[in-house]
Amino acid sequence: MFKNWLKIAFVNYKKNALSTIINIFGLTIGLTGFMLILMHWNDEESYEKWNPKKDDIYAFQTYSKAENSYRSSISYPMAFNALKKIPEVQDYVLFFGTGIGNKMTTKYHTAFQQDGLLASESFFHFFPFKIISGGAKDALKTETSIAISKQTAIRLFGKTNVAGESVKIENKDYIVTAVYELPEGNTQIKPEFIINPVEQFRSDRDHWNDYRYACFFMLKKGVDPSVFSEKFKRDIIEVRAAVDAKDSGISTQQFLEKYGPNTVLLTPLDKIKLHAKSSPLAAGDFKTVLILFILSVLIVVLSAINFINLKTAEASQRGKEVGVRKAIGGTRSSLMRQFLLETFIICMVSYFISLVLTELLLPSFNKFFDKEIKLNDWHVFLYSLIMVLLVTLLSGLIPAFYLSSFKAIETLKGNFSRSKHGIWLRNGILTLQLMISSFFIIGGLIVNSQVKYMMNKDLGFNGKQIMLITFNENDPKPWLKYERLKSEISKIDGVEAVSFGDAVAGSSRKKSANIDYMQETINTNYSSMDYNYLQFMEVKLLKGRWLNPNLASDTINSLIVNEAFVKKFGWTDEEALARNLNPGFDDNKKYRIVGIVKDFNLKSLKFKVEPIAFFHYKETAANRYALQSIQVKVKPDDIEGTVNKVKKYWENSAEPGYPFQYYFVNQKFAKTFVQYQKQQTLFTILNAMVLMVALLGLFALSSLMIEQKLKEVAIRKTLGASDRILVFGLTRQFLWIAIIAVLISVPICYYLMNEWLKDFAYRIDMPLWPFIVSFCVLLALTFAVVSIKAYKATKVNLVKYLKYE
16 A cells, blocks of 8 residues: 555656645755754854853843843942852852953963953852863962963963963963863853953952943852842842932932842853843844744745645646545545655655755855854754654645545546635635745845945944054053054054044943932943044034143043933033033042033944043043053055054064054944844845745646636637736736735734834834835736746647537
């Protein structure tokens, strides 16, 4: 029996070669997309899985209701007091400065080492890297302790057994206390060296409002994270808020409602890559991954819909086969098993082809996402095989149930071909298919419009031809180094201007503090800068004046703020220029606002412009010593030549022996668009795949259905119907289905795309034209695809279909 089923299956495959090829092609495309997106999702979820303590480690975040924003930073005294006051806390670790670089000298070699990390003493308690030399327990006990990776040890010493050896960094001697191996699994925490800035922690012990550290807490076994969150809010945040509220003359509750934070969130270590509300590390985008996965599943569903439609449309060709088999004793269950087998064979062929295609596309996919995924995860094979089985059941059971339900007497009499049975099913499924196609067209156009809007938006500054050069060599007085370099680089032919600003567009650098005015407090970003920095960046001055090098007060207590700063305090421009403030970054002085600049974007356009205050770098000691870069604007006539001149000067005179590290500010900011450009590209690719699968299915279905109407066409043509009338008559049914599909998809698409746009602070208004374009395009494509077969039908041989009438 099984052998007979296979023979019948292959006879039908050959007889309906077009629909067979389309089914295999559609399923292959769908399964390939499904597997690629599934591998991407699995890879994103695999970060920090290597860590045996991952179940007890949580990333710390807070939420402020007033600002409607999440923050992944904490002040030193908050973390320190949490360990003392909350019994559920076992330990904490603080990060400060990731990706730092230093010139390191040993008695063997001198090398510039990047990707360093400043972290508190308990780092190895949280991240138990394999130690191959030295010990982890006291590896970061003192300020002169340094732990290095195996690769760094080989680079500096030529060997790994180097615990106790000396390393000189910027005229300061460090002792190697541990050499470790970085984990093999996916991780965002992979420092090449680690130093504990003990003195910095000590100096920050009373700076409650200086949120500069990323923090991970380790809770005791079995502790509910929500218990910690409640106690941290009650014992740390509210206690400190009571002190600040008293100084502001308002109640603690009013202070928290106005300034926050209002909620404490903990995200498990192995979930922060995709699921953290705010991350101190590179954050993933779970919503995008989920959308891509859903879309890939939809393509598989579309392929299944094609299968169902084509099989039910072929019903009239198999009606007599079913009738004969039932007449000679064939049962309904045996017929269903045969039809399921036919479907399963096609699905398995598609599955194996998709495995090959996935392997071929994987290098390009990895390059697109900057990953190193391999097709060796058993989850991918299992889930994709489950998807194949589901498609087999979905696209096999419905036609099998339908075909096996035919009555033998009717099919043997030939009455089935004239029956309306099954038309509602095909039309309903085709409507669903075209609805999905309409959604992709509308969604793709809206995504393109949003990305284009972001790319063309006025950012409020001009970063063209401005290169930022990072200092590698630590100088005891970096502000004097900057002033010397500014003078020398300005003399290089092709250099238009030189400046410095700590707030750099596209950079992740961020400093924030509370700024007080009498009984009012806001949390704001702040940035030190040179006198000419804002003019250098072509930021517009709205009110007041720029900082003036001829005024001594402008290096002591003068501020320039942006529009968002003024709005957050609720002042007019004139009121702002009359205010004296107490900033959290310099509690001992009053600062006066002397100028207001137009808002300009430092972060991605996904976020609103935040309040920020600018002041001269000499105003506070901390900012003088933190000056670690210089910005150079080059003339447009010979950018490459000028960059080479600056590089030559840097390597020979400014920092001999150090690499010349620079980037152009506009290119750096452009990277904030990469995520959305990739979304745009992926949506375009998926859009093309969906339309291809849908239109091929529509073509095959219309071919089969029109084939069944050839006798009707022949009769109407004999009675004098023109080709135009015949083509329209044959395509009219499909056009109505396309119209209904678009109309149903419009409200669904409007809601879903509006939800997507809500993630952007700067977004387009929901446009009308994508819905109109979708309507016209889908109608035109439907007509074009169906009319090809309809036109051929008008050229039917009349004798062939009328000789027996």
